[in-house]
Amino acid sequence: MVLDAYTYVFAIGTCFALLEAYNNGANDVANAWATSVSSRSVTYRQAMILCTIFELTGALAVGARTASTIKNGIIPSNAFGDNAGVQLLAFACSSAGAAIWVMWCTRNSAHVSSTYSLVSSIAGVGVAAVGVSKVQWGWADGQGLGAIFAGLCMAPFISACFGAIIFGLIKVTVHMRKNPVPWAVYTSPFFFLIAGTICTLSIVYKGSPNLGLDKKPAWFIASVTLGVGFGLCILSALFFVPYVYCKVVNKDYTLKPWMIIRGPLLYKRPPPPDAANVKAKVPNYAVIQEDSQTDSDSDATEKKVAAVDDITPVAPGSSANSDSEKGAAPSIEYTYEQYQQLLKDAEERHNANLRKQPGPLGWAMRTLHKNRLQAGSIHETHNLIAMVKRLPAMVVAGLLYGTHYDIHTAQVGIHNSPEGRRMERVYSYAPKYANEVEHLYSFVQIITACTASFAHGANDVGNAVGVWAGMYAAWSKGKPSASKEEVPMWQLGITAAVICIGFITYGYNIMRVMGNKLTYHSPSRGSSMEMGAAITILIFSQYKLPVSTSMCITGSTVGVGLCNGTFKAVNWKRVGLLFFSWVMTVPIAGLIGGCLMGLAVNTPHW
Structure with a gap:
């Protein structure tokens, strides 16, 4: 009879855990790709394909094989004692609270963090299950609710600063020149160097839990990251620069993508006779396009x-x-x-x-x-x-x-x-730059977006599956799960697949408000936003402070928007609504999870 009750609770908890993973894809992952799609660096369908490839690769190839069952230590692992049933019920109610809140927000195009929602729901469940005193309300070595609120305030501001610095560098180096196209072509290897170094660090510190690269000596990490960055810089100088020189400077409309392998030999390729009378064949990156x-x-x-x-x-x-x-x-x-x-x-x-x-x-x-x-x-x-x-x-x-x-x-x-x-x-209030210039930064933005998906699949999928892994351990073993539990490969695969399905089928509901409804987007702006957010996440990861990728990209978006030179270039009404939804996540998700746990624990039984 006890086993039947465990199975019943585990089945319900699994449904809510998968619903939470679906909402993670429709909310968090959609927000991460909104910048690239809004900048027209990729189409929504291309983003779906790239997201699926890199999310699954990150989760299955180098994803975390262990996951925290009690997210961020909000509830101490010994709070449940030897009662596996209460712990299993607590995990199920936590998933339900987070899933219900994020699902409502996604339906109403309100962006919130799935991770913060789960943490808040666990806190509410902890109050109902083990009492107020057992919940970590303070800093708790960067794992308590106090640290969460600190990250909520600090991360968007710091990300805005980094995003503004990177775009300011692009603006001074390229956009403010009288003839920006050659400057954009010849400085592109430098920005590939920055993007390659940041992306490699993201993989080392957030995207390789199973490889243990973050445990290597400092000299090893520096050598790998700088080696990849400079390697990408050299390759772009040898192959990318000659290709885009012929495409945007010489306006060679007969150039084929496979010709990039010719490298420096493309400099000797003569442009078509009528090249001076035609525009370079590049996509139109204007936000508003009338047909x-x-x-x-x-x-x-x-x-x-x-x-x-x-x-x-x-x-x-x-x-x-x-x-x-x-x-x-x-x-x-x-x-x-x-x-x-x-x-x-x-x-x-x-x-x-x-x-x-x-x-x-x-x-x-x-x-x-x-x-x-x-x-x-x-x-x-x-x-x-x-x-x-x-x-x-x-x-x-x-x-x-x-x-x-x-x-x-x-x-x-x-x-x-x-x-x-x-x-x-x-x-x-946002200056519109030439498509020939923006085209060069679309390649950088695709690199940063794909890296973000890879890191999310390797690291954040493990976070999303943590509570489900705890439920599975308590159900299969009949005793409380540990603070860290092994995650079976099939659970990682199912969670990653459900996240991708959520992004593909319902991600548009968040992407339509998280892109150009904050500020004007373009590839040069979008790549700066994504790199600024990545740097912030790396810094917070080093100090083991909880931070949301979505909050970082939002802050970076605002920072880049302010680089237009006026506060009016940012839709502050939408920013205020986003911040309000972040703040309300903690009490509302916690209240939903706590009420469900209180009702379940105190329900009359025989």
């Missing part, structure tokens, strides 16, 4: 909105407008109901485009559209038939809808809405 489809949709929207009653244009020269805005087109003020209708119209246009596509997603969207629920209760015959037809389509749409979501359009927002006007103001 014929977008224009027609915009015109249709404006005509539809113009027909709505009670829309009053605001006079351009009224007191609500600054002098710089005089002469601009009249601003339309919407009611709350009209704005909600605009959101529904935008979603419907997106869904209409998906219904036209071939393939499984197009079939699913057409099936859902044709079999919408009609009048009457759900038990009406026609609604029951519609539900049977909709169920398989709902599964397909749930798996594939995120892969076709337009992240950039969602980040810009509805034109003439309060948020749309706010983002237009923010973008207007």
